[in-house]
Amino acid sequence: MNEGRSKALLVLSWLWIALVAGYMAWGVIYEAGLMRWLSVWQIEHWGVYYPERTAFVAGFLLAAPAFWFIRRRATIVRAREGSGPGAEARRMGRSARNAAIAGLVAALVAGGAFLLSQRVPDGSEKAILYDGARLGSEPAPAGKVRIAGQLEPEARTDYSETGGSTPRVVHYVGFRPDGVAKSVPLRLFVERTVAGREELRTVQAFLPEQTGYLIENGIPPLALRSLEAQGVRVASPHYLLRTRDLARREPYYITAGVAGLLALACLVVAAMGGLQARGRGRLAEALEAQRRAQDPG
Numbered sequence: 250m251n252e253g254r255s256k257a258l259l260v261l262s263w264l265w266i267a268l269v270a271g272y273m274a275w276g277v278i279y280e281a282g283l284m285r286w287l288s289v290w291q292i293e294h295w296g297v298y299y300p301e302r303t304a305f306v307a308g309f310l311l312a313a314p315a316f317w318f319i320r321r322r323a324t325i326v327r328a329r330e331g332s333g334p335g336a337e338a339r340r341m342g343r344s345a346r347n348a349a350i351a352g353l354v355a356a357l358v359a360g361g362a363f364l365l366s367q368r369v370p371d372g373s374e375k376a377i378l379y380d381g382a383r384l385g386s387e388p389a390p391a392g393k394v395r396i397a398g399q400l401e402p403e404a405r406t407d408y409s410e411t412g413g414s415t416p417r418v419v420h421y422v423g424f425r426p427d428g429v430a431k432s433v434p435l436r437l438f439v440e441r442t443v444a445g446r447e448e449l450r451t452v453q454a455f456l457p458e459q460t461g462y463l464i465e466n467g468i469p470p471l472a473l474r475s476l477e478a479q480g481v482r483v484a485s486p487h488y489l490l491r492t493r494d495l496a497r498r499e500p501y502y503i504t505a506g507v508a509g510l511l512a513l514a515c516l517v518v519a520a521m522g523g524l525q526a527r528g529r530g531r532l533a534e535a536l537e538a539q540r541r542a543q544d545p546g
Contacts, residue, residue: 372494381426
């Protein structure tokens with residue numbers, strides 16, 4: 250492979266890594282693409298979902314070909330340069346620069362995700378009273394709403410979500426707004442995330458008025474199939490009421506957290522590699538000066 254083609258592939262490898270980082274961020278934020286498929290697969294086979302670890306591992310595997318080529322090219326260049334402190338200094342410098350580039354890309358993803366999170370509601374705004382019976386006949390409000398009605402605990406399914414230090418259980422429970430007949434298929438479900446299964450039985454979880462953000466067709470496919478298997482009639486489109494104040498911001502925070510940790514690790518590696526490269530460079534200069542002093546000609 251000629252040098253020009255090798256450099257072009259190197260640039261494409263870094264661009265691929267950047268695209269993978271952006272794709273994984275999109276998947277986490279919008280619960281779409283590969284991240285949605287992986288979440289359904291994990292819940293179906295394990296009954297548990299690991300969002301942060303899934304994003305990190307899947308992103309690494311997608312970017313693996315690019316990482317392989319970057320390392321392969323570095324091996325070829327290393328063999329071409331030979332050995333000695335000077336060659337080691339150059340190799341360490343390149344590795345440090347590569348780690349710095351990866352760290353900067355991850356930092357841009359983390360910073361972008363955080364900035365985008367500031368453009369969505371944080372849960373502190375006042376909820377508007379909304380007539381849930383109108384769902385399906387008009388676009389759902391984008392802001393925080395309050396809907397009066399009654400939970401239907403028999404129309405319920407759940408799954409475990411493990412992220413951070415505290416595993417959570419996500420419940421999906423049917424909610425029939427005031428004015429909607431019992432004979433009508435359920436169109437609205439409440440998402441309740443708690444630290445354990447027993448907490449859903451508290452009286453607060455069954456208040457006749459629920460507050461949150463409406464997500465059209467927001468129930469994960471596996472949970473939807475579980476409800477239908479129980480004989481629950483679900484209207485189309487259906488709506489999910491996310492009751493957590495930070496429900497809209499959490500995907501952005503997850504993306505920023507994963508990318509931020511990756512950026513920190515890469516930048517630390519880059520800093521250490523840079524210091525080592527400088528040390529080997531000084532040693533190479535000292536040895537060269539010593540050689541010249543011993544052999545003036």
